[in-house]
Amino acid sequence: MTFEFVANNWYLFVALAVVLGALIMDPIRQHASGVKKVSPLELPQVTRDGGVIVDASEAGEYKKGHIPKAINMTLKTMQAGLGKLEKQKKKPVVVVCPAGNKAPAAARYLLKNGFESVYVLSGGMMAWRKENLPLEKG
Numbered sequence: 001m002t003f004e005f006v007a008n009n010w011y012l013f014v015a016l017a018v019v020l021g022a023l024i025m026d027p028i029r030q031h032a033s034g035v036k037k038v039s040p041l042e043l044p045q046v047t048r049d050g051g052v053i054v055d056a057s058e059a060g061e062y063k064k065g066h067i068p069k070a071i072n073m074t075l076k077t078m079q080a081g082l083g084k085l086e087k088q089k090k091k092p093v094v095v096v097c098p099a100g101n102k103a104p105a106a107a108r109y110l111l112k113n114g115f116e117s118v119y120v121l122s123g124g125m126m127a128w129r130k131e132n133l134p135l136e137k138g
Contacts, residue, residue: 035119059072073108092117093117096120107119
């Protein structure tokens, strides 16, 4: 009976395998890339010894509210302006974006360019706001 159900609904099991594979591969890929995650409450500890926060948001999103002292640098502008961060290569760099989906690509780019300690803010600015942490505007 079970085999018959599986045979008749094979496409559901294939879809389940694809979804499970995607869920499992994302954390494995992030771990293998060397990018670490940091929660909003852990961020001040990571950056306290001269670390820097890079906000990968678009300019409009950045102006609506960003973490104090964060540098606005999208992945596109990061490629052209990497020299601005050159002095930070040995210090922690935390990459932030609105929802946490743009930051990993920017963080991997920094790692490939010699930055030693790169983090991504888990949940992005949405998580930061949810914790009612300070924001700067403009």
